Amino acid sequence: MSEPDDNKFSDDEESKIPSRRSEKVSFAESVRDSLSDFFDEISWKYVAAVAGAVAFCILVVGGMMIFANPEIAHIQKPAASTEIESPENVIEKRINIKIRDGMSTAEIAERLAEKGVIDSSLKFRFFARLRGYDDKLRPGSYTFAANMSDDDVFAKLLTGEKKLIQFTVPEGFGVKEIAERLQNLDLADKNDFINAAENFAPYDYMRKRQNVFFAAEGFLFPDTYNVESDMDIDEILNLMARNFDERLTPEMRTHAEQMGLSVYDLITLASLVEREVRFPEDRPIVAQVFLKRLKMNMPLQTDASLQYLMDTPKEDVTIADTQIDSPYNTYQHVGLPPGPIANPGMASIEAVLHPSDTDYLYFVADRNGHNHYAFTYEEHLNLVNQYR
Numbered sequence: 001m002s003e004p005d006d007n008k009f010s011d012d013e014e015s016k017i018p019s020r021r022s023e024k025v026s027f028a029e030s031v032r033d034s035l036s037d038f039f040d041e042i043s044w045k046y047v048a049a050v051a052g053a054v055a056f057c058i059l060v061v062g063g064m065m066i067f068a069n070p071e072i073a074h075i076q077k078p079a080a081s082t083e084i085e086s087p088e089n090v091i092e093k094r095i096n097i098k099i100r101d102g103m104s105t106a107e108i109a110e111r112l113a114e115k116g117v118i119d120s121s122l123k124f125r126f127f128a129r130l131r132g133y134d135d136k137l138r139p140g141s142y143t144f145a146a147n148m149s150d151d152d153v154f155a156k157l158l159t160g161e162k163k164l165i166q167f168t169v170p171e172g173f174g175v176k177e178i179a180e181r182l183q184n185l186d187l188a189d190k191n192d193f194i195n196a197a198e199n200f201a202p203y204d205y206m207r208k209r210q211n212v213f214f215a216a217e218g219f220l221f222p223d224t225y226n227v228e229s230d231m232d233i234d235e236i237l238n239l240m241a242r243n244f245d246e247r248l249t250p251e252m253r254t255h256a257e258q259m260g261l262s263v264y265d266l267i268t269l270a271s272l273v274e275r276e277v278r279f280p281e282d283r284p285i286v287a288q289v290f291l292k293r294l295k296m297n298m299p300l301q302t303d304a305s306l307q308y309l310m311d312t313p314k315e316d317v318t319i320a321d322t323q324i325d326s327p328y329n330t331y332q333h334v335g336l337p338p339g340p341i342a343n344p345g346m347a348s349i350e351a352v353l354h355p356s357d358t359d360y361l362y363f364v365a366d367r368n369g370h371n372h373y374a375f376t377y378e379e380h381l382n383l384v385n386q387y388r
Contacts, residue, residue, distance in 0.1 A: 094143045096165070096186035098229075099157065101139040105129075108137055108157070117144040117153060124150055133158065141165065141186060141229030161229070168224040169240070171345030172274045174308070175214045178343075188233050196233045202241055205263040211327045211338040218267040218340025219244050247346060255353050268336050269352045270344035275304035278369030283351035285373060289360050291352070298361075300330040308341040316388075364388060 095115050099108055105128045109121035118124050127150055128134055138160035144153065167185055169178055179193040197216040201207050208215035216237060221244035227236060248263065256266040269290060277283050293300050305328045306321050307313045314321075322331040327338045360373040362380035366387040374380040 093146060095146060096141060096143055098141045098186045098188075099137070099139045103139070105134045105137060112144070112153065115144070116146045117148055118150060119147060124153070127154075139230070143229075163229050164226045165229055166224060166226050169220065169222045169343065171222045171348065172271075172342045173222060174342045175217050175220070178220060182236070187227065187229075187231070188236065193233050193236075196237060200234075200237050200241070202238060203245055206241070209264075209338055213339075216241065218271050218343055220343045221247060222343050222345045248349070252349070252353060259353070261352075264339070265336060266349065266352055267344060268340045270348040271340035271342045272300070272302055272304055272337075273351055274344040274348040275307070275342050276302055276365075277348070277371070278365070279371075280347060282363075282371045283348055284354060284356040285358055285360065286363060286371065287348075287351040288355035288358050289363055289373075291355055292359070292361060294335065297334055299332075299334050300336070302330050305330045305337045305341055308337075 095117055097111060097115055097117065099111075103111075105125055106121075109118070109124040109128070112118045112124065113121040128137070131154075133154060137154075137157040140160055141163075142156050142161050143163060144156070165185055165187060167181060167187065169181070173181075175194060175197045179188070179190040179197070182188040182193055183190040194214075197214045197220075199208060200214075200216040203219070206215055206219050220237070220240040223240075223243055225236075225239060225243075227239065231239075253263060256263065261269070269287070272290060273283055273287050277286050290300055290302075303317045306317050306324060309324060309326055309328055310321075322329070325332075327333055328341070330337060358373070360375060362374040362377065362383075363371045364374075364380065364383050364387055365371050372383045372387055374383055
């Protein structure tokens with residue numbers, strides 16, 4: 001009788017082996033298939049999520065780089081303010097910009113960027129569109145600082161900042177010089193002001209004469225003015241002309257008439273005195289010389305009228321300049337020029353109304369601007385050789 005073999009199974013046990021192996025294979029395949037399906041499904045979701053996150057991050061970071069603004073979340077709209085701005089009392093550099101009626105947001109943004117108020121016109125337009133400001137930016141004259149935040153700029157443009165701007169017109173300024181000053185303060189376009197002054201004549205005595213460049217020349221009184229930032233050109237012209245009309249008293253008009261001078265002639269003469277004289281004591285003497293020459297029907301021969309024809313004034317006019325073909329050439333034409341050559345101050349007007357009691361016929365200015373007078377042409381030539 002043989003010993004039993006421990007490594008052998010019974011018939012029943014042997015018959016069960018294939019079934020258990022089949023179960024193990026089936027379970028492994030099932031797990032593998034499930035994991036495959038799971039990873040297939042989650043991979044698409046993962047890729048989509050990651051791609052979306054990356055795109056969002058790029059958008060956010062790009063937006064922050066382009067449109068970064070620390071105060072972007074909130075705008076406080078201050079109430080419209082009134083302030084006086086004067087070039088003499090401004091410590092911090094201010095930038096004056098006029099936003100005209102009908103300007104688009106793109107035009108406004110471009111102007112602000114050109115002047116250095118904002119750093120990006122594209123960013124400004126983006127936020128104006130995003131916040132619905134396109135049709136809410138109000139025209140007017142504004143004062144900004146360099147590199148302001150977009151929120152601060154919007155706050156001004158949305159409320160229509162109200163302020164007064166101070167400008168000064170010195171004695172002897174002409175229409176072109178006034179126009180330049182107003183443009184520098186962004187109160188008016190230079191060319192628009194010049195064009196408006198050409199035929200501006202609200203008073204009868206301002207009626208434009210033949211060969212006159214600007215009807216307003218001479219009648220825009222030199223003074224310091226405080227004007228609202230949105231004042232238009234015609235309002236500025238009317239303000240200055242009204243100032244002149246009020247200062248020229250009835251007594252002054254009557255006195256001019258008694259001297260045989262119309263208001264127009266009075267101001268034309270006063271403008272010549274204004275541009276010829278540097279020191280106050282010379283005004284009434286030069287006025288006397290001009291009045292005497294007019295009475296004698298002698299050419300005024302004033303360099304100031306020639307300078308009026310030049311784009312760039314000269315220290316000394318030349319012989320060739322005295323040959324210029326123009327009614328304003330008082331070397332070639334007897335009498336007054338066609339009209340005023342500048343806007344005289346009250347001192348020059350008074351000098352014509354009350355000239356010195358002298359009998360000079362000639363004068364020449366030295367290099368410091370002091371005039372020297374002579375009775376005869378020979379004396380005059382000696383003074384010219386001495387001082388010029």
